[in-house]
Amino acid sequence: MMRILMGAATPVPSPSETVNPDLVTPGPWGFLVIALLAVVVILLITDMMRRIRRGRVRADIREELDAEARAEAGADPDSATDDTDGEAPEHGAPERS
Template sequence: MLPFADQTPMPTPTSTVDPNLVTPGFVGFAIVVVLVVAVILLIWDMNRRIRRVRYREEVREELDAEEAALREKDDEKDA
């Protein structure tokens, strides 16, 4: 520990860059808002499409079940 005791501490560097030049500002904020709105709209549209596909599948299953019931009824009449 003694060899490190005689070293002088390093000074902290001062900022030489203007913080207004490196911040995103209004343009960056506007881009983020546009991206968030676009993502929300895409998610909303995707949910709507998935729901539509699910409903179509449920209707197909109901129609298939009705058709099978009618076939069984016709088979009973023929027998």
């Protein structure tokens, strides 16, 4: 009785290999899919960065043109007046010249 309460040594099963490791590896098709996915992600990131950079340059040019227009009109170049009269800026396709 005392041996049951103290926790007799129970046999621990030894791990046995039941799965064939050759059947659970990704193989060449898995490598090809992951490599193709990596290339697509790199191309998408490159395109996104190019678009962000282009938008920033256009915004800088637009600010410079607005500042020149205000300076030609005789307005104070340091003032932060907006020509839209309180309207929200238009969000659409950029103007092309």
